[in-house]
Amino acid sequence: xxxxxxxxxxxxxxxxxxxxxxxxxxxxxxxxxxxxxxxxxxxxxxxxxxxxxxxxxxxxxxxxxxxxxxxxxxxxxxxxxxxxxxxxxxxxxxxxxxxxxxxxxxxxxxxxxxxxxxxxxxxxxxxxxxxxxxxxxxxxxxxxxxxxxxxxxxxxxxxxxxxxxxxxxxxxxxxxxxxxxxxxxxxxxxxxxxxxxxxxxxxxxxxxxxxxxxxxxxxxxxxxxxxxxxxxxxxxxxxxxxxxxxxxxxxxxxxxxxxxxxxxxxxxxxxxxxxxxxxxxxxxxxxxxxxxxxxxxxxxxxxxxxxxxxxxxxxxxxxxxxxxxxxxxxxxxxxxxxxxxxxxxxxxxxxxxxxxxxxxxxxxxxxxxxxxxxxxxxxxxxxxxxxxxxxxxxxxxxxxxxxxxxxxxxxxxxxxxxxxxxxxxxxxxxxxx
Amino acid sequence: xxxxxxxxxxxxxxxxxxxxxxxxxxxxxxxxxxxxxxxxxxxxxxxxxxxxxxxxxxxxxxxxxxxxxxxxxxxxxxxxxxxxxxxxxxxxxxxxxxxxxxxxxxxxxxxxxxxxxxxxxxxxxxxxxxxxxxxxxxxxxxxxxxxxxxxxxxxxxxxxxxxxxxxxxxxxxxxxxxxxxxxxxxxxxxxxxxxxxxxxxxxxxxxxxxxxxxxxxxxxxxxxxxxxxxxxxxxxxxxxxxxxxxxxxxxxxxxxxxxxxxxxxxxxxxxxxxxxxxxxxxxxxxxxxxxxxxxxxxxxxxxxxxxxxxxxxxxxxxxxxxxxxxxxxxxxxxxxxxxxxxxxxxxxxxxxxxxxxxxxxxxxxxxxxxxxxxxxxxxxxxxxxxxxxxxxxxxxxxxxxxxxxxxxxxxxxxxxxxxxxxxxxxxxxxxxx
Numbered sequence: 001x002x003x004x005x006x007x008x009x010x011x012x013x014x015x016x017x018x019x020x021x022x023x024x025x026x027x028x029x030x031x032x033x034x035x036x037x038x039x040x041x042x043x044x045x046x047x048x049x050x051x052x053x054x055x056x057x058x059x060x061x062x063x064x065x066x067x068x069x070x071x072x073x074x075x076x077x078x079x080x081x082x083x084x085x086x087x088x089x090x091x092x093x094x095x096x097x098x099x100x101x102x103x104x105x106x107x108x109x110x111x112x113x114x115x116x117x118x119x120x121x122x123x124x125x126x127x128x129x130x131x132x133x134x135x136x137x138x139x140x141x142x143x144x145x146x147x148x149x150x151x152x153x154x155x156x157x158x159x160x161x162x163x164x165x166x167x168x169x170x171x172x173x174x175x176x177x178x179x180x181x182x183x184x185x186x187x188x189x190x191x192x193x194x195x196x197x198x199x200x201x202x203x204x205x206x207x208x209x210x211x212x213x214x215x216x217x218x219x220x221x222x223x224x225x226x227x228x229x230x231x232x233x234x235x236x237x238x239x240x241x242x243x244x245x246x247x248x249x250x251x252x253x254x255x256x257x258x259x260x261x262x263x264x265x266x267x268x269x270x271x272x273x274x275x276x277x278x279x280x281x282x283x284x285x286x287x288x289x290x291x292x293x294x295x296x297x298x299x300x301x302x303x304x305x306x307x308x309x310x311x312x313x314x315x316x317x318x319x320x321x322x323x324x325x326x327x328x329x330x331x332x333x334x335x336x337x338x339x340x341x342x343x344x345x346x347x348x349x350x351x352x353x354x355x356x357x358x359x360x361x362x363x364x365x366x367x368x369x370x371x372x373x374x375x376x377x378x379x380x381x382x383x384x385x386x387x388x389x390x391x392x393x394x395x396x397x398x399x400x401x402x403x404x405x406x407x408x409x410x411x412x413x414x415x416x417x418x419x420x421x422x423x424x425x426x427x428x429x430x431x432x433x
Numbered sequence: 434x435x436x437x438x439x440x441x442x443x444x445x446x447x448x449x450x451x452x453x454x455x456x457x458x459x460x461x462x463x464x465x466x467x468x469x470x471x472x473x474x475x476x477x478x479x480x481x482x483x484x485x486x487x488x489x490x491x492x493x494x495x496x497x498x499x500x501x502x503x504x505x506x507x508x509x510x511x512x513x514x515x516x517x518x519x520x521x522x523x524x525x526x527x528x529x530x531x532x533x534x535x536x537x538x539x540x541x542x543x544x545x546x547x548x549x550x551x552x553x554x555x556x557x558x559x560x561x562x563x564x565x566x567x568x569x570x571x572x573x574x575x576x577x578x579x580x581x582x583x584x585x586x587x588x589x590x591x592x593x594x595x596x597x598x599x600x601x602x603x604x605x606x607x608x609x610x611x612x613x614x615x616x617x618x619x620x621x622x623x624x625x626x627x628x629x630x631x632x633x634x635x636x637x638x639x640x641x642x643x644x645x646x647x648x649x650x651x652x653x654x655x656x657x658x659x660x661x662x663x664x665x666x667x668x669x670x671x672x673x674x675x676x677x678x679x680x681x682x683x684x685x686x687x688x689x690x691x692x693x694x695x696x697x698x699x700x701x702x703x704x705x706x707x708x709x710x711x712x713x714x715x716x717x718x719x720x721x722x723x724x725x726x727x728x729x730x731x732x733x734x735x736x737x738x739x740x741x742x743x744x745x746x747x748x749x750x751x752x753x754x755x756x757x758x759x760x761x762x763x764x765x766x767x768x769x770x771x772x773x774x775x776x777x778x779x780x781x782x783x784x785x786x787x788x789x790x791x792x793x794x795x796x797x798x799x800x801x802x803x804x805x806x807x808x809x810x811x812x813x814x815x816x817x818x819x820x821x822x823x824x825x826x827x828x829x830x831x832x833x834x835x836x837x838x839x840x841x842x843x844x845x846x847x848x849x850x851x852x853x854x855x856x857x858x859x860x861x862x863x864x865x866x
């Protein structure tokens with residue numbers, strides 16, 4: 001079967017006829033009036049329906065008091081109610097005392113964290129705004145909204161290549177220990193965005209043992225997908241970073257973030273920051289000027305809904321049952337349509353929200369454009385790199401969660417077609433330059 | 434009756450015997466084991482109960498879709514759902530298009546606003562962090578949490594005296610037009626914190642016509658108590674500042690804030706910022722880096738609960754019915770116990786959450802200490818001034834909302850006693866220095 005041979009081995013004639021065939025197919029898709037979206041990691045309707053019970057656990061007959069007697073309806077409790085700290089602590093594998101519960105968005109917590117470092121520094125260091133240059137390391141491909149925060153604050157971003165074990169630790173150790181203008185690194189350590197990679201034990205251990213030249217260097221550890229498994233039997237395990245930092249004698253090195261955004265309702269969940277007592281004391285001292293407290297009623301709602309971490313774990317299995325067929329459908333369609341052609345590779349994650357597609361150099365933008373023109377919106381090419389600049393123009397993030405399964409299959413088939421068409425045209429063109 | 438004469442006219446002997454009597458009375462209170470709190474503007478339990486219906490309007494049988502079809506459970510809608518903008522716009526007397534809906538705390542919105550000016554300036558101006566000095570004007574007595582934000586950012590605060598008409602506009606006009614390091618002013622224009630004053634028409638008109646030397650000067654207009662009347666028949670009216678600024682050709686001068694914190698549940702409400710299209714465009718450009726959106730489910734909950742501004746207005750009448758007797762009780766007890774003694778004056782607001790007490794110079798700290806030692810916690814003396822420094826040591830903020838009426842009466846009586854004791858002792862001591 002022709003498809004099983006790499007395109008690069010096709011003769012000119014074979015390639016021309018393949019391109020002709022693909023163009024015809026593409027035209028058919030254009031006539032179908034598709035309007036599908038694989039751009040963002042949004043849960044689908046069925047996933048949201050799983051949490052509708054959230055709307056029933058509090059009503060006018062229930063009390064809205066915490067276990068310690070606090071009336072959750074009133075002002076107060078700067079860093080979160082105790083039972084929410086216990087629940088989120090169990091989810092994040094942290095001591096409840098090492099947590100601050102925030103509002104509906106961990107992105108907001110991360111933004112605020114960077115903002116505070118800009119205006120006030122870290123534990124007495126010079127505010128980053130007062131320094132001539134501040135740099136962050138950015139494992140790539142990575143999460144566009146992380147890069148958006150640092151770009152907004154004028155922080156210079158340095159890409160660090162990712163592997164299935166995590167980011168290049170040799171490079172990170174060298175840079176961090178030699179350059180005191182490097183103040184931070186963005187990490188999605190488990191089921192990474194967009195690859196779905198989880199950092200290896202060695203990677204986490206080396207992170208915990210970094211010897212930064214800058215005393216105000218911090219690791220921004222966004223454990224967004226900590227319990228977001230796709231399989232019961234194939235789960236990635238990540239060494240808990242705060243504990244590892246303590247063991248390594250580096251207790252203050254990390255700000256760790258998580259939220260329930262992809263557990264209950266995105267935008268109406270609760271988020272948390274975990275860190276060392278020193279870091280938390282500094283953050284609370286700032287936080288008291290920013291708010292009287294976050295939404296305790298919503299914290300209580302989450303606790304009453306899940307009861308405990310077991311309830312949350314069972315809830316996540318239901319999410320997995322919805323998401324798993326979607327990931328597997330995309331992987332099957334990619335394998336069926338692209339396997340053997342040597343024009344792209346893709347990750348096969350055990351959790352998280354994304355598949356990372358790596359095409360031939362110089363094809364990503366064209367593939368995304370082609371898909372768009374046939375009615376399928378993808379995350380913009382380049383989005384996974386700082387400044388939206390993918391130097392190879394090869395990476396595309398695939399978000400399979402949102403569309404219904406049948407739509408998703410259609411979108412994945414169109415995507416594969418676009419990859420084939422753009423790649424075949426590129427190979428042909430490269431031969432005839 | 435002895436109490437009707439000013440203490441200053443008492444002979445030494447009369448004063449000594451009065452002090453002796455007051456000390457005995459104070460001792461009795463100390464033996465009572467009171468534990469009452471008049472420190473913060475917290476709604477009481479009965480007020481919170483008014484909003485319990487909020488917990489019923491959304492349940493697993495209701496849909497969670499906006500009027501425009503948006504699923505409020507999912508990500509998205511950066512600046513708030515349309516119907517929340519309409520409701521908050523009606524409350525704030527602003528066009529829904531001139532609003533951004535935020536999360537649970539307008540304090541947070543104000544903090545973020547100052548923070549953004551620090552790191553990014555205003556409409557292309559130099560970030561305030563990069564300037565050698567930044568100053569804010571602070572009408573005094575004022576709201577401690579406002580002053581806390583500007584102090585945290587190292588902004589120098591200049592007190593401006595308040596009158597029942599609002600802050601001293603001659604002083605403000607002079608300062609703002611001559612000093613381009615003055616970048617802002619904190620205002621609580623209606624039922625001010627702590628006096629309950631509302632700015633006169635002339636004051637608002639002069640605000641709208643300020644000619645700041647600094648193009649990045651902004652008025653921080655915290656309309657926290659816009660619909661928080663105590664009376665149906667005695668309501669203060671405030672000219673809407675954004676409209677007045679437009680009329681004056683100064684459309685970008687104001688950031689205006691409000692929230693439902695003292696309407697529904699403090700800490701679980703929604704907040705909003707209203708401003709000109711230019712200002713809002715700049716804020717949205719920043720906000721997209723900070724969050725994907727605020728809690729839309731809670732926005733929807735508020736809209737479904739109130740339906741419209743009429744529902745909210747009726748709801749506020751129920752709050753007033755609870756609060757009014759408390760304010761009147763305090764005023765009566767003050768009049769009965771302190772009237773004619775010429776050792777203090779207090780405001781009699783038509784709305785808001787506070788009464789401002791002005792004692793003899795050098796007595797406020799002692800009065801608060803005395804009350805504390807007999808079991809009644811008041812807002813710290815000095816809290817109503819920048820840097821907690823009341824130069825006269827005379828102002829105390831009274832917050833009558835939280836304690837049950839009987840407790841409140843006891844607390845007010847003890848407060849009056851402390852005022853008498855401390856003032857009599859001071860007058861006596863001053864005579865014998």
